[in-house]
Each structure stands twice: as structure tokens, then as C-alpha cells.
Amino acid sequence: MGENFRPDMNDIREAQRRIAPHIHRTPIMTSASLDEIAGARLFFKCENLQRTGSFKMRGATNAIFSLADEEAAKGVVTPSSGNHGAALAKAARKRNIPAWVIMPNNSPMVKRRAVEAYGGQITLCEPTIRSRQETAAAVQARTGAILIHPYDNDRIVSGQGTAAAELLEDMPDLDVIIAPVSGGGLLSGTAIASKAMKPGIRVIGAEPKNADDAYRSLKSGHIESNETADTIADGLRAVLAPRTFAILQRLADEISTVTEEEIVAAMRLLWERMKLVVEPSGAISAAPVLNRRIGSEGKRIGIILSGGNVDLASLPFK
Amino acid sequence: MGENFRPDMNDIREAQRRIAPHIHRTPIMTSASLDEIAGARLFFKCENLQRTGSFKMRGATNAIFSLADEEAAKGVVTPSSGNHGAALAKAARKRNIPAWVIMPNNSPMVKRRAVEAYGGQITLCEPTIRSRQETAAAVQARTGAILIHPYDNDRIVSGQGTAAAELLEDMPDLDVIIAPVSGGGLLSGTAIASKAMKPGIRVIGAEPKNADDAYRSLKSGHIESNETADTIADGLRAVLAPRTFAILQRLADEISTVTEEEIVAAMRLLWERMKLVVEPSGAISAAPVLNRRIGSEGKRIGIILSGGNVDLASLPFK
Numbered sequence: 001m002g003e004n005f006r007p008d009m010n011d012i013r014e015a016q017r018r019i020a021p022h023i024h025r026t027p028i029m030t031s032a033s034l035d036e037i038a039g040a041r042l043f044f045k046c047e048n049l050q051r052t053g054s055f056k057m058r059g060a061t062n063a064i065f066s067l068a069d070e071e072a073a074k075g076v077v078t079p080s081s082g083n084h085g086a087a088l089a090k091a092a093r094k095r096n097i098p099a100w101v102i103m104p105n106n107s108p109m110v111k112r113r114a115v116e117a118y119g120g121q122i123t124l125c126e127p128t129i130r131s132r133q134e135t136a137a138a139v140q141a142r143t144g145a146i147l148i149h150p151y152d153n154d155r156i157v158s159g160q161g162t163a164a165a166e167l168l169e170d171m172p173d174l175d176v177i178i179a180p181v182s183g184g185g186l187l188s189g190t191a192i193a194s195k196a197m198k199p200g201i202r203v204i205g206a207e208p209k210n211a212d213d214a215y216r217s218l219k220s221g222h223i224e225s226n227e228t229a230d231t232i233a234d235g236l237r238a239v240l241a242p243r244t245f246a247i248l249q250r251l252a253d254e255i256s257t258v259t260e261e262e263i264v265a266a267m268r269l270l271w272e273r274m275k276l277v278v279e280p281s282g283a284i285s286a287a288p289v290l291n292r293r294i295g296s297e298g299k300r301i302g303i304i305l306s307g308g309n310v311d312l313a314s315l316p317f318k
Numbered sequence: 319m320g321e322n323f324r325p326d327m328n329d330i331r332e333a334q335r336r337i338a339p340h341i342h343r344t345p346i347m348t349s350a351s352l353d354e355i356a357g358a359r360l361f362f363k364c365e366n367l368q369r370t371g372s373f374k375m376r377g378a379t380n381a382i383f384s385l386a387d388e389e390a391a392k393g394v395v396t397p398s399s400g401n402h403g404a405a406l407a408k409a410a411r412k413r414n415i416p417a418w419v420i421m422p423n424n425s426p427m428v429k430r431r432a433v434e435a436y437g438g439q440i441t442l443c444e445p446t447i448r449s450r451q452e453t454a455a456a457v458q459a460r461t462g463a464i465l466i467h468p469y470d471n472d473r474i475v476s477g478q479g480t481a482a483a484e485l486l487e488d489m490p491d492l493d494v495i496i497a498p499v500s501g502g503g504l505l506s507g508t509a510i511a512s513k514a515m516k517p518g519i520r521v522i523g524a525e526p527k528n529a530d531d532a533y534r535s536l537k538s539g540h541i542e543s544n545e546t547a548d549t550i551a552d553g554l555r556a557v558l559a560p561r562t563f564a565i566l567q568r569l570a571d572e573i574s575t576v577t578e579e580e581i582v583a584a585m586r587l588l589w590e591r592m593k594l595v596v597e598p599s600g601a602i603s604a605a606p607v608l609n610r611r612i613g614s615e616g617k618r619i620g621i622i623l624s625g626g627n628v629d630l631a632s633l634p635f636k
């Protein structure tokens with residue numbers, strides 16, 4: 001008797017077809033110098049080069065283009081720390097519907113400007129999960145817009161899974177795949193696609209030690225919260241939802257936690273050696289292998305560089 | 319009666335075959351957002367992603383692998399502001415011969431570290447052309463090493479021309495091609511390849527107003543010098559040599575000069591929108607089109623982003 005878990009690989013395949021006209025199939029890059037540091041063969045899936053500068057465009061596009069016309073007409077709304085909001089605004093504009101984006105008032109200016117440039121309507125809130133949710137609910141009540149949660153949504157998870165699907169189509173013989181984990185949308189989609197396409201692969205999440213709720217949740221067996229989330233990886237301050245927690249319990253092999261210094265060092269290597277602008281939340285997935293933390297020596301490792309939206313006027317390099 | 323100019327397209331084809339095993343065929347990237355700013359279709363040849371982080375690897379590899387065994391045995395020496403030195407060190411190591419690199423004592427640390435990492439032996443000199451040449455001559459006399467000038471050398475010019483040759487192989491229908499100009503090695507090679515492969519193409523050099531010797535030289539008809547060369551584009555402070563001047567007189571259509579602010583603005587757009595780390599000397603070739611200076615609206619423009627070696631601890635972004 002097989003169990004039916006959703007979303008599954010069919011949902012990801014459907015998402016691939018749905019979003020293909022609207023997203024980039026991003027390149028996979030390699031670096032002899034980073035391979036040497038890691039003692040492994042690294043294959044970087046460059047979602048920093050995705051439209052809107054992050055993988056979030058995949059899930060947002062899948063969610064918006066899955067809506068029936070009458071649902072879509074009133075627009076969409078989301079609470080977002082930035083990249084999902086920008087992606088939702090961009091995808092909504094492609095479908096010619098309005099997007100309301102609830103952003104914490106401490107979001108980097110570069111992310112706010114991006115949302116505005118894509119035609120999103122920003123409503124600022126306090127930088128707490130509660131304030132975000134309340135503000136989003138108020139906008140939703142006023143406008144009738146559909147809430148598109150950044151990760152607690154099957155269409156979002158399926159869309160995010162298309163990055164790993166592309167990576168494994170191009171590089172079928174990976175031993176390990178690593179993605180950042182925050183709310184768990186990207187890692188959930190990555191795990192579903194990876195285990196379906198290559199059952200023996202190890203799926204690893206990379207998470208800041210300073211916001212390690214996913215690490216602790218998978219240890220304890222129930223969803224843990226973060227008392228504080230003081231990390232430079234501003235995209236990784238959210239916590240798992242029941243939906244993503246259940247997927248990761250089933251399919252994730254390990255959460256590797258890294259320090260702030262390790263995040264910045266990984267970011268610096270990606271900028272200096274690969275000439276890629278990658279944000280802290282995007283560079284974190286390289287940190288476990290560059291620090292040889294996960295027994296990956298000699299292996300072939302897929303690494304999802306999830307985004308590149310960073311404020312150039314306030315960089316952490318000394 | 320045809321005239322025979324050397325180097326010619328045959329030399330560039332020979333260079334392509336010679337260096338192919340040692341260099342990257344770099345990708346061509348595009349950006350809808352930069353196209354919109356320029357009002358043109360832009361095709362960026364990403365030599366910042368070349369081995370050693372700049373196009374200089376092409377010429378250096380061609381020069382070193384052109385040497386007879388007995389010439390090569392005593393090694394090579396060069397005066398270089400950085401990228402050529404790093405490339406020469408790397409290419410020399412590939413051929414297993416020593417490389418002495420003469421660098422001005424105000425070169426960015428990131429470039430000095432690169433030369434050392436590739437096994438080059440650095441000798442510092444004063445930041446004047448004369449001091450560089452004298453120091454190089456002294457090393458040459460002491461070691462018997464062959465001098466590989468950064469641009470006053472046919473093999474170097476032919477090697478640099480392979481970037482444009484690849485670009486036009488991949489994108490044959492360009493109307494314009496733009497490369498930075500300093501000593502003129504890259505622009506000379508670019509002009510030779512471009513006019514041979516597509517006679518109607520416009521070949522444009524991009525040069526800092528603060529070090530505009532090439533612009534003035536092509537106006538006056540003889541080689542002009544720079545009284546000062548106070549530009550953030552630290553790779554563009556050299557002046558034309560008779561060899562490159564003659565090639566550019568014959569084949570370059572225009573030199574477009576840009577301000578320091580325009581260089582930084584172009585660099586910032588490449589970093590923010592394309593997520594590419596490009597150094598000021600490499601970003602300058604985008605400045606003429608982003609400022610709509612060269613009548614390029616509606617055209618298809620090839621832009622050589624020549625390098626990406628920049629000190630992350632001292633960036634010009636505010």
C-alpha cells in the first residue's frame with residue numbers, strides 16, 4: 001500500500017511546464033579553486049541569476065499561473081522578507097493582476113526598491129511574524145486578494161522544486177544536494193525532486209546557527225521557534241510551517257548549521273573566485289562543503305545558490 | 319596589391335587553437351533590464367569569468383605556448399598592472415617555467431595575492447612606466463627570462479582577439495562591439511577579429527576621460543601620453559604602443575570616453591542587475607551604451623567585460 005504525499009514529483013513536473021515561459025533555466029557553474037578548498041566536485045545552480053535575482057520567481061510564478069481567472073482577478077497578497085515579494089510582484093505583473101507585498105520595516109532598501117520596480121504595492125509592518133500576518137490579513141480583507149504564503153503553499157513548494165529538477169537533469173550523478181533552509185519551501189521542493197530523480201542522493205539543508213529552528217525541529221520531532229534570529233542571512237529568519245516540516249521529516253537527511261563568519265567567508269569566496277554576486281542567504285549553502293562539515297570529500301555536490309539581492313552599499317567584507 | 323598587416327585573422331585562429339586547452343570559452347550573458355536602459359540588445363562576453371579573472375589569460379597563454387622550448391626554459395618576465403601578471407604566472411605554471419612579475423607598489427592587494435597564488439615571483443617598482451620598464455630590464459638581464467610585454471607583442475594581441483572571435487562565432491549579427499582600451503592589446507585584437515569576421519561592424523574603445531590618451535592619439539595622428547592617469551579603472555592607465563596605435567588607426571571606428579561616475583554607475587548596474595562581479599576597468603565598456611553615447615539605440619551590441627578582479631574591502635559603492 002503506497003502512501004500519497006503531496007506535492008510530489010508530478011506536481012514539480014507540472015510546475016516546470018507552467019513556469020518555463022516565464023523563468024530562466026539558470027546556468028550551472030563550477031570552480032576549480034572552490035573544488036580544491038572543498039575537496040569535492042561542486043556544481044553551483046545559479047539562482048542568483050534567476051529573474052528577480054532569486055529562486056523565489058519559480059514558486060511565485062507557479063502559484064500565480066495556477067490560479068483560475070476569477071481567483072486571480074482580485075490580485076495577490078503576501079507577507080515576505082523581500083525576495084518572495086519581488087518575485088510575486090513580477091509574476092503578478094506578467095499575469096496583469098495587482099500584488100500587495102507586506103514587508104518588515106527593516107528590509108534592505110535594495111529589496112524594497114525591487115518590489116516597487118516590479119510594480120508591487122508595499123505595506124510596511126513591524127519585523128515580527130505576528131505583525132506580518134496581521135497586516136497581510138488586513139490587506140486581504142480589504143481587497144479580496146488571494147494570500148500567497150512564501151512557503152506554506154503546495155504550489156510554492158512545487159515551483160521551488162524545479163531548481164533541483166533542472167540541476168539533476170543537467171547533472172544526474174550528484175551524490176549530495178544542498179539548499180538553504182528558512183521556512184523550508186526551497187528545501188522541501190529540492191528534497192521531493194531529488195529523492196524522486198535520484199533516490200540515493202543525500203539532501204542537506206544549510207541554516208544559520210543563529211536561527212537554527214529547522215535543525216532543532218528535526219531533532220526534537222516538533223516545530224521549534226527561534227527566540228532571536230540575529231543573522232546576516234536576512235532571508236533565513238523564518239521558521240518551518242507544518243507543511244514543510246512534514247516534508248523535511250520524511251525526506252531531508254541533515255541540517256548543517258553554520259556560523260555568521262562561515263556565511264561571510266563562503267560569500268566572499270563566491271564573489272572573489274567565481275565573480276558571482278550572491279547574498280548571504282544564498283551563499284550559505286556553500287558553507288558546509290567549504291568547511292568540510294558534511295563528509296562530502298571526493299563527492300559530487302549540487303549547491304543551490306538561491307539569490308543575489310544584496311545592498312552593495314553595506315557589504316560585510318573587511 | 320593587397321597590404322599585409324600582422325597580426326591578422328589567421329594569427330587569431332592559430333591562437334584559438336593553441337589556447338583552447340588552457341582557457342574557458344566564457345559565456346555570453348544578457349539582461350532585459352540593461353537592454354531597457356540602453357535601448358539596445360546587449361551581449362556581454364564575460365571575461366570576468368575567464369581563468370585568472372580576466373581576458374589577459376588569452377594573450378599570456380598564446381605568448382607562452384608560442385615559445386620554443388629553449389626560449390621558454392629560462393622563464394618569462396613582464397611589467398604589469400596586475401591582470402597580465404597574474405595571467406602570465408598562471409600560464410607559465412601550466413608550461414612549468416618560472417615567471418617574474420614587475421608590479422607597481424600601489425597595485426591592489428587582491429591582484430598581488432593572485433600573482434603569488436599562481437606561483438609568480440613579484441618584484442615591486444615605482445608606479446611609473448619608466449620604473450616598470452627599468453625593473454623589468456634588470457630582471458631580464460639577471461635571469462635571461464624572455465620579456466612578454468602586456469600589449470606591445472603580436473602574440474598577445476592575437477590572443478586577446480580570441481575573445482571577440484568567440485563572441486562573433488556565437489552572435490554573428492552584431493552591429494557594434496565595444497572593448498576597454500588602455501595599452502590597446504585587447505582593442506587591437508578585438509578590431510582585427512571583428513573586421514575580419516564582420517566587415518561592417520563598428521569597433522569602439524571605451525576609455526576613462528581621466529586617462530584618454532587613445533582618444534587623443536587617434537584624433538591627433540600620433541601617440542599622446544597621459545600627464546596623469548587618476549582613474550578608478552586601475553587597469554587602464556597605460557598608453558598605446560606604436561604597434562597597437564597602428565592597428566587602431568586602421569581598424570577602430572571610435573574611442574568613447576567616460577567619466578569616473580559613469581564607470582562606477584556601469585559597474586553598479588552590472589553587479590546589481592546581472593549579479594556579476596566586474597572590475598572598473600572591465601565595466602567601462604558598458605558605460606557608452608548605458609549612457610547612450612554612441613548612437614547605439616536599436617542595435618545589437620557586443621560588450622567585452624574584460625575582468626573581475628576587484629578588492630572587495632574597498633568598493634566604490636555608497
